[in-house]
Amino acid sequence: MLKYITAVLIFACLLLSFCGSSDNKAQGGTPALSLSVVSTGVNSVTLEASLINATHLRLICIGKEEEKLTADDIAGSRTNYTGPTVTLEGLEAGTDYSVLAVACNDSRGYGALEEVSFTTEDASAEMYAWEQERTGILSFTDLVLCYGGSRHRSPYRWSEERFGPFVTYIDEDGTEHWLFDSFLMLEFTSASRPDGVQYSYMVGANGSSAGREQWEELIDYWFEPGFGMDALEQAVEKAAERLQFLPGKRKVVMSMPDPIIYRSYADQSSSTVYWGELNGRSMDFSSAADRIAVYQWYINEVRSRFDAAGYRFIDLAGFYIISEELVSTDDGWNPELKKSWEVIPDVADYLHSFNHCLVWIPYNRAAGYIRWERFGVDYAYMQPNHFWDDTGSKPLTTFFSDIKSHGLAMELEFDEELLEGRADCDIYRARLRNYMDGARSNGVYGTKPLAYYQGNNVLYDLWSSAYTNDIELYHEFCRFVLENPLRE
Numbered sequence: 001m002l003k004y005i006t007a008v009l010i011f012a013c014l015l016l017s018f019c020g021s022s023d024n025k026a027q028g029g030t031p032a033l034s035l036s037v038v039s040t041g042v043n044s045v046t047l048e049a050s051l052i053n054a055t056h057l058r059l060i061c062i063g064k065e066e067e068k069l070t071a072d073d074i075a076g077s078r079t080n081y082t083g084p085t086v087t088l089e090g091l092e093a094g095t096d097y098s099v100l101a102v103a104c105n106d107s108r109g110y111g112a113l114e115e116v117s118f119t120t121e122d123a124s125a126e127m128y129a130w131e132q133e134r135t136g137i138l139s140f141t142d143l144v145l146c147y148g149g150s151r152h153r154s155p156y157r158w159s160e161e162r163f164g165p166f167v168t169y170i171d172e173d174g175t176e177h178w179l180f181d182s183f184l185m186l187e188f189t190s191a192s193r194p195d196g197v198q199y200s201y202m203v204g205a206n207g208s209s210a211g212r213e214q215w216e217e218l219i220d221y222w223f224e225p226g227f228g229m230d231a232l233e234q235a236v237e238k239a240a241e242r243l244q245f246l247p248g249k250r251k252v253v254m255s256m257p258d259p260i261i262y263r264s265y266a267d268q269s270s271s272t273v274y275w276g277e278l279n280g281r282s283m284d285f286s287s288a289a290d291r292i293a294v295y296q297w298y299i300n301e302v303r304s305r306f307d308a309a310g311y312r313f314i315d316l317a318g319f320y321i322i323s324e325e326l327v328s329t330d331d332g333w334n335p336e337l338k339k340s341w342e343v344i345p346d347v348a349d350y351l352h353s354f355n356h357c358l359v360w361i362p363y364n365r366a367a368g369y370i371r372w373e374r375f376g377v378d379y380a381y382m383q384p385n386h387f388w389d390d391t392g393s394k395p396l397t398t399f400f401s402d403i404k405s406h407g408l409a410m411e412l413e414f415d416e417e418l419l420e421g422r423a424d425c426d427i428y429r430a431r432l433r434n435y436m437d438g439a440r441s442n443g444v445y446g447t448k449p450l451a452y453y454q455g456n457n458v459l460y461d462l463w464s465s466a467y468t469n470d471i472e473l474y475h476e477f478c479r480f481v482l483e484n485p486l487r488e
Contacts, residue, residue: 348376
């Protein structure tokens with residue numbers, strides 16, 4: 001049985017190029033059509049067409065097993081489509097379809113039959129039960145950054161034991177407390193392979209732009225049995241048994257690789273068709289629709305893995321934009337290499353439809369730090385970059401003025417340089433304390449959520465250190481997190 005689909009027309013500014021200009025009509029000739037799939041959804045497909053010697057097209061969408069029609073059959077259908085883009089809705093999830101179309105003119109002439117095939121997104125893109133239980137996006141107060149996925153990191157994996165000092169804190173009196181309520185899993189590059197190739201998940205990082213294979217590797221890393229998500233689940237579960245209560249599931253935010261437009265991010269002569277296939281079609285990142293499509297695919301892969309795991313102590317709260325700037329046409333470093341405005345608002349809307357949040361951490365005064373809400377970002381933490389500032393170019397007074405003026409939250413930063421034995425460890429310890437004192441004195445502490453960059457594994461290193469200065473700083477920092485008034 002033929003499946004006739006209701007079409008929703010989306011008119012673009014290039015309407016005349018689709019409908020056929022007066023010059024095209026005057027030229028006469030046989031109507032012709034070029035039809036392509038722009039994107040697919042769970043229950044929809046968006047098509048783009050280019051007409052020659054034609055004013056409109058007619059089409060029918062059929063299932064894979066249904067009988068094919070002729071050009072005469074299609075031309076005899078009643079609905080004319082005159083917009084450059086057509087969205088067909090009401091399709092079934094995870095199903096193969098074909099669209100049969102012909103170009104027509106006002107003299108009842110029509111051209112040859114054009115056919116395109118596609119597969120709608122899997123039903124996993126529908127909301128899961130644990131997402132439906134939410135009334136909106138989830139809230140959290142203290143988000144710690146956990147880097148992992150590249151072989152250049154040591155230790156390489158996140159184990160249950162490694163997560164321990166991040167999940168709970170044991171004070172000087174031996175009392176155990178819950179520590180971070182949220183965990184950001186992220187990576188920006190993969191280490192060099194045996195063939196010498198290094199892949200980048202972020203515009204601006206070294207290496208060839210990561211393709212589908214590398215995106216899948218990142219997902220596999222965080223869902224490796226016994227490590228990553230599993231390890232965090234186990235650490236929280238055991239802590240809940242010891243403490244006899246859990247104030248709420250620990251939240252997880254998963255980073256999203258950049259769909260980098262060019263294979264070599266800064267070389268606009270390099271290929272835009274390198275990522276791989278999605279739904280049987282090679283992705284072309286010169287198309288914003290294709291970049292959005294792979295974002296959606298990645299989001300659904302992570303959501304599906306999380307649902308299948310059946311975690312009871314951790315909750316997938318949202319996704320993170322790995323790029324540290326969100327460019328606009330008039331704002332940012334080489335905006336044509338990122339074109340954030342073309343994709344991020346749509347990705348935000350997609351996440352919000354599943355009650356997930358969008359998180360972003362720009363560097364100090366990065367492009368988009370004033371306009372972050374326009375992109376649909378829910379949690380935006382700006383980096384002070386004061387921790388590494390040896391020239392005084394990143395004063396905290398300016399930083400706090402900026403974030404308060406534009407409603408941003410704060411990221412606190414520290415790395416291995418503050419560990420006892422490093423040449424200037426006292427200087428770096430003082431800078432971390434400046435962050436904590438500044439957050440308190442500027443009214444950020446207790447009013448805005450906080451994020452914590454701790455290098456590769458520094459909080460663990462402080463916890464496990466044999467040096468008194470490290471242990472003292474560990475307790476001081478953990479009390480700062482623990483006593484955050486916003487947690488109440």
